[in-house]
Amino acid sequence: MPDTAPKIIRRSALDGHRHVGDFGTIKGGVPGIVIQERRALSIVHLDAWADQVVACGKAIEKACGTAPAADPVKASEKNDTTVLWVGPNRWLIVEPESRDLFATLSADVTDDLATLTDQGHSRVCWRITGPNMRDLLAKGSTIDFDQSQFIPGDCVGTLLSHFTTVLHCRGDDTVDIYAARSFAVDLDHWLTSSSLEYGLWVLEPA
């Protein structure tokens, strides 16, 4: 079901809990971590029938301008649209809320190719940047976050502290973290408190 509701403001799970500003030990005026919530997002979960993966990929490409990455644990991107691998034949298609993504996808990704489920309100997304981004992630997950191993385009599902997350590496010092909305306040607290030793900027949502 599309989630377009003109003139009605979406309320993030973090609204009322977000503390924007400078925190912790910022050395030389440069924070080790910058946290910004990405919102509002449209997210569609796409689950392809096993015998229609290729056709489904083409349909996604037609709708979004980019096909899913050929390999698992990878993401593809085109303009503002990101296709995150979240399991065999399963992707999350993410973009800033500007069009009816669900309807757009439904037009090309038909029932015989895949099922679509609106998940635009189910996740909160943090964009983490800064030279200590990998140190921060290593505090909570057993993934190998070395620059040679967790590279731009990687997309992994992992526990970060207690929280089930999808981590999308977007650059050497940038990652997008997707987590369930109901855990957002506690995960945000974990992210910010774990960043204090590096120096932290929390920005207004993008």
Add this chain to the structure above:
Amino acid sequence: MSNQSNRLGGFGHINRSKPIKFSFDGKSYMGFEGDTLASALMANDVKLVARSFKYHRPRGIFSAGAEEPNALVSLREGARQEPNTRATVAELYDGLVANSQNRWPNLKYDTQAINQLIAKFIPAGFYYKTFMGPFSSTKMWMIFEGFIRKAAGMGTASGLADPDRYERSQAHCDVMVIGAGPAGLSAALTAAETGARVVLVDENPVLGGRLRQERMEIDGKPAYDWAMATAASLQAMPNVRILTRTTAFGYYDDNLIGCIEKVADHFPVPPDNLPRQRWWKIRAKQVVLATGALEQPLVFGNNDRPGIMLAGAVRAYINDFGVLPGRRAVIFTNNDDAYRTALDLLAAGASVQAVVDARSAPESDLINAVRAKGVEILMGHAVTNTHGHFALQSVEVTPLVGGVSRDISCDLLAISGGWQPALHLSSQTGAKAVWNPDSCCFLPGAPKWAERSAGSSAGQFSLYACLSEGHVRGVEAAVAAGFKSEKSWTVPTVEIEKPARTEALWEAPDAGGHPKKFVDHQDDVSSDDVRLAHREGFISVEHLKRYTTLGMGTDQGKTSNITGLAIMASLRGEPIQAVGTTTFRPPYTPIAIGAMGGSEIGQHYRPRRRTPMQDWHMERAGEMLPAGMWERPRHYPAHKGETLREAYIRETAQTRKSAGICDVTTLGKIDVQGPDAAEFLNRLYANGFAKLPVGKARYGLMLREDGYVYDDGTTSRLSENHFVMTTTTANAVPVMAKMEYYLQVVWPDLKVKIVSVTEQYAAIAVAGPNSRKIMQKIVDLDISNEAFPFMGCAPCMAAGVPSRLFRISFSGELAFEINVPSDYGQYIWDALVEAGKEFDMVPYGLEALGNMRIEKGHVAGSELDGRTTAEDLGLGKMLSKQKDFIGKALAYREGFVADPRKKLVGLVPVDGKSSLPNGSQIIESADSKPPVKMLGHVTANGFSPELNTPMALALLEGGLTHEGDIVIVANPLKGLSIPAKVTNPVFVDPEGKRLHA
């Protein structure tokens, strides 16, 4: 404030430009940056630092490292107080406060030192025999225990919450090198030069290991310079991570190494938002263990006095810290290495009174070098007793074969029983240690994982061997991890030594009298205790350990295990290898509980899930209750002072009278799509779903494979191939996992996809006779009874938001449930609250929700307890005869259908006012004599404002065949025995007319 009378000029690596003030037992002292608490105390000529565990004997500093058994102090004050901290590894910082422990009223005059006078009567195990045996069945032991705990023991915790932060971190690498002495540095450097990712950990603040503590040379320069240069090379390599102040404490399966990094222990308070400690999990493809070796002491009479110290530790204090541990020294050894101590002491300006060597006639360059300095060397001798009290005054030296004892005046006795490789980590992998009689030590056994030992941890004790072995093992590890070694490497130039053979001396003989000879200094275990264990049959090393507590202190027997088992081997008349070692287990050194907890404290001990309306609830709820990982409002007090009972009865009454609103977001919601979705649900649920029309919801009952009831909820058909299922809050995840399992494993032929949409939608229930009027204000659907009958569902727009509307009811009233995208949840909630104002709609919490379901006899978690069948719950007719479903095969087995089973009934108190507490037992009569048969139990209870009576649901043997009977609801814990009448479990609107209104 004392001056540092024992500080040496020209020795040590301390930073003399940074003096540091600290205190011990209330007295102020000065030290330098780079000191440990032990070295600084020694510099200030403080010899007495502790009292022993059991006999309260005066103890001094025994070692210079993690193996320290004696110098345990209480560090810091207040909430940061750390008992039992080894002074030998506590880095000095400005303002450090340390206190001795296990003494009263003070360290010098400790009243419990009286235990020394009765030491003969309190050997190992005395208190079990004396106090527990005769008094084991009485409370007397509890009284004795209090005294014993006070008399023997160590420091105490502050009891205050630790104010500091602890964290965790993870790392991966190709080669992990543990220990940064000569072998570790060589291994790390050569492995890193292949391009491998290397992690090098060392427990000290600065790399170098024993190279910092010895006066050796590499390439014609001090070995320390080589260590610093190598450390600098490693630090400059991008593929190397160096963790100092980090102890690898545990070696786990598949090369997972647990480490503790003491990030800020060298500060009074962690600065710059740093955690105090960090718990590392490091996964390595290959491991090089370069953990070094631990010098072993010798066992002789009164071998525990302050001033008796390991010979290697003496060199460490001189060469690393610039401190002279004594001015008139005697060396007692069974190996060549201690001769270095004699040379270093002489170089530092001390006099060496004698070297007492237990070997009969060893010859080596090192021995000759000492002899050339004019030091008396007593071959074939042993120290057999010592004198002094708070400080060593003299030692008694006796020939091992014939001859007369003599006293030698001294203030320092440096002892060495040889070196034992620190094979703790190797042993933790399961590698069985192997006894090496030539070196008188255990060596690491055959590796179980991808690891190898190098240097002295592999029994290679010479500097040349450490450097060359380190290189070889580093290359070997890197190659095994998939890298190529192309760079040639030459072992640096070092002196090649040919030491004389070490000869074991496990216990020096008595030479008149029978003084205490301590094997385990920390737990006050003597060689007599080992003999006692042997006499009493505890001859296995594991039994020896537990009977005497040998090696069970915080030092884990690093300086006692080998000697203890060697003495036992001798008593058994068997070789040491046959007796074996005790099992090494993590941690290698003590770990703070805070580090184990990491950041998972407070709100992160157990993260909470929040609904989109959580803030609204938290502002108004009287109490939040955990429900799975969620927290839900229990009730909403209408005014200050309204009790929980008053509130939930009011919420129940007002909902049934007009309307109530409830946040039901926490229920599990699962999207089920695909051409076989209906068939899938039909197999999953016990009742039929294949023919559920589009736009309709149905209550579904799920069984476990064994036929018991598993879960329930409503499932709605949104379109031909699209359903949305709801589950109970607690079972949302297990049900989803079970569905995935069946789709992937059992019925892969079904073309169905499932996705959790619990997070996507906020769910709000509006119940009560006015609920339609309220809901109609915000939705664009015609929701009249005709257009939108009971169990209808449809998409709609609600206040401009695309939503899903369901006409379902848990309360038994006319009710609607609306699902809206979560970010709009609060918006829609506010809209509904506003719409409900004219009807005095109330929010209702978990208590009223539960109360209304009890009034309706709806089963929930307390009845779906894994022991009830559908028939037990009055839902037997839901089991379809027309189709197969999960659990059907076992749902009709004999025990499930045979009477009498406990079945769902209602209960009301006969007096019309007594509550019937949950969990109460149902019995036949209050006069029953034990054993009393339990006929059932109360599963849920509440108060029905409509009937004006307390009520309860219960599982009662025979169920409704007892309807109208009077039973006794007994709750011995609360002293209750309440007559109650058995009723139908549906108390309110049994015909269900309200649902269809």
